[in-house]
Structure formats: structure tokens, C-alpha cells
Amino acid sequence: MKEIIGYLGPKGTFTKIAVDSMFNGEEKQGFSSIPACMDAVMNGEITYAVLPLENTIEGTVNVTLDYLIQAKELNIISEVIVPIRQHLMVHPDNVESWSEVEGVYSHSHAIAQCHSFLRNELVNVPTHSMTSTGAAAEFVSGNPDQHIAAIANHLAAKEYGLSIVKKDIHDFQNNHTRFVVLHKDNVKLASNKLEEKGYKTSVTISLPSDRPGSLHQVLSAFAWRDLNLSKIESRPRKTGLGNYYFMIDIEQKMDDVLIPNAIKELESLGCTVRVLGSYPYYLHSGNGVTLAV
Numbered sequence: 113m114k115e116i117i118g119y120l121g122p123k124g125t126f127t128k129i130a131v132d133s134m135f136n137g138e139e140k141q142g143f144s145s146i147p148a149c150m151d152a153v154m155n156g157e158i159t160y161a162v163l164p165l166e167n168t169i170e171g172t173v174n175v176t177l178d179y180l181i182q183a184k185e186l187n188i189i190s191e192v193i194v195p196i197r198q199h200l201m202v203h204p205d206n207v208e209s210w211s212e213v214e215g216v217y218s219h220s221h222a223i224a225q226c227h228s229f230l231r232n233e234l235v236n237v238p239t240h241s242m243t244s245t246g247a248a249a250e251f252v253s254g255n256p257d258q259h260i261a262a263i264a265n266h267l268a269a270k271e272y273g274l275s276i277v278k279k280d281i282h283d284f285q286n287n288h289t290r291f292v293v294l295h296k297d298n299v300k301l302a303s304n305k306l307e308e309k310g311y312k313t314s315v316t317i318s319l320p321s322d323r324p325g326s327l328h329q330v331l332s333a334f335a336w337r338d339l340n341l342s343k344i345e346s347r348p349r350k351t352g353l354g355n356y357y358f359m360i361d362i363e364q365k366m367d368d369v370l371i372p373n374a375i376k377e378l379e380s381l382g383c384t385v386r387v388l389g390s391y392p393y394y395l396h397s398g399n400g401v402t403l404a405v
């Protein structure tokens with residue numbers, strides 16, 4: 113069967129940069145929402161989904177994590193970390209008057225990454241949330257008569273014929289996003305283009321009931337086995353206030369002893385544990401052709 117890679121589209125998104133860094137000539141299909149892309153993998157319409165999971169400045173992409181927790185058939189099989197450079201861009205007809213734009217369009221995460229710039233340079237200009245930075249660039253390109261700008265990457269500017277009027281407007285220079293590759297089966301996906309940086313195992317844990325010290329017990333199961341954790345995040349279980357899942361990233365490949373035994377210990381405490389995946393992670397260098405402006 114032909115392999116199709118789904119991603120948060122349209123062309124020109126950061127997710128597309130992640131896709132191009134991991135895959136070669138396979139067919140790629142952009143989706144207008146993260147759940148739609150995950151559904152397409154579960155229905156067998158596409159083979160892989162590449163989606164943003166976490167950003168340095170804005171934190172977790174909640175819709176990805178929440179849907180991944182609900183979509184029990186999906187596994188994380190790989191991860192690529194991409195440097196994020198946000199630029200302000202307008203239609204070429206509006207370059208001279210860019211500082212007088214009446215609206216800024218982008219993905220909510222991209223807008224949040226540029227708060228200081230917007231507060232200082234485009235005072236009181238309304239921001240509008242779009243399904244992705246690429247969708248925002250496409251919208252600005254299709255509406256030259258409107259005095260508006262998009263926040264997006266340089267590939268979006270090229271793709272939609274926009275002019276970059278302010279480069280690197282993100283508030284913190286160390287801006288990276290983790291993109292995960294999802295598949296129905298626990299297949300291996302190694303990149304032959306990027307250098308492997310390490311391995312992670314991601315698990316979700318729900319605690320049995322609200323009792324003192326249960327999170328402490330969970331963390332101890334990892335701590336005394338010397339398992340290093342690189343992320344812990346709580347998300348609501350949506351069953352009532354105070355009910356949470358924890359997502360934990362263990363900085364290690366699934367083994368035969370340590371991680372399985374930690375899971376057994378947690379289960380004996382009454383926790384429900386699900387392994388989301390054990391996968392290699394890669395760093396996109398960002399200084400090659402793809403990210404230079």
C-alpha cells in the first residue's frame with residue numbers, strides 16, 4: 113500500500129518543515145485540524161501523522177496531547193525538534209505601510225510566541241487565530257485589499273508570495289517545537305537524514321484516587337530506578353474537577369527490566385498506565401537551506 117504522510121497543513125506550516133526533514137518523496141497530505149489528521153490515520157486513509165506536541169515558549173499543544181490520550185490506537189514512533197523562527201509578513205502591495213496593519217493572523221501558539229513584539233510594535237492591533245501559520249499566510253495572500261499581516265515562517269512567505277517585513281519576532285530566541293510522528297502500529301521509524309539525539313518513552317498515568325502522596329509514589333517508582341524524566345505534565349481527564357492524567361517522558365528506550373517493572377509497581381498501586389511510544393528523537397539543525405531566511 114502507498115504510504116501517505118498527513119500533517120497540519122496547508123503547505124508552509126512548521127509541521128510541513130518537520131515532515132520534510134523526516135520523510136523523502138512519499139505523498140504528503142495537509143489537514144486543516146490536528147484531530148482530523150489523527151482520525152485519518154485511525155481510519156487507514158493515511159499511514160503517518162506528523163503533529164506539534166510541545167513548544168519551548170508556549171508549552172504543550174493541548175489538542176494534540178488530549179486527542180492522543182483519547183485515540184487509544186495511535187503510537188508515537190518518532191520525534192523531530194524543529195527551531196521556530198516567526199516572521200511578520202504582508203502582501204507585497206502593503207509593504208510600505210506594514211506598521212499600520214489593522215489585523216494580525218496566525219496560529220494561536222505563534223501569536224503567543226510573539227506577545228512582546230505585538231504589544232510593543234503593533235499596539236492594540238487585533239490578532240486573529242487561524243488553524244495554522246500556513247493558513248494565515250494563505251489568507252493574507254488571498255486578501256490583498258485588506259490591510260493585514262500574518263505571522264508565519266519564511267517558507268510560507270515564499271509559498272504564498274508574501275513579503276517579510278520583520279524577521280525573528282518571537283520573544284525568546286531559544287524557540288523550538290517538538291513534532292511527533294504517529295502510526296497505528298508500533299513500527300520503527302528511523303531518519304536517515306537527521307542525527308539521532310536519544311530515545312524517549314512516553315507514558316500516561318492516571319492515579320487511582322485523590323489521596324495524599326500518590327504523585328510522590330509515582331515519581332519514586334522512576335526515581336529509585338534512576339530513570340530520568342524529561343517532562344511531566346498534568347491534563348484534565350474531563351470527568352470532573354481535580355481528575356487528571358499525567359504524561360511523563362522517560363529519557364530512555366523501553367527495556368526488559370527497568371521501565372516494565374516501574375509500570376508494574378505503578379499498577380500495583382492502582383494506577384492505570386499506557387505506553388504512548390518508545391521512540392528516537394532527532395534535532396533539525398535549522399541552519400541549512402530549509403530554515404535560512
Ligand SMILES: O=C(O)C(=O)C[C@]1(C(=O)O)C=C[C@@H](O)C=C1
Pocket residue numbers: 120124125126127128164167173196219221222243244245246289
Ligand atoms: O501553524 C503551524 O505552522 C504549525 O505547524 C502549528 C504550530 C503549533 O501548533 O504550535 C507549530 C509550531 C509553532 O510553534 C507554531 C504553530
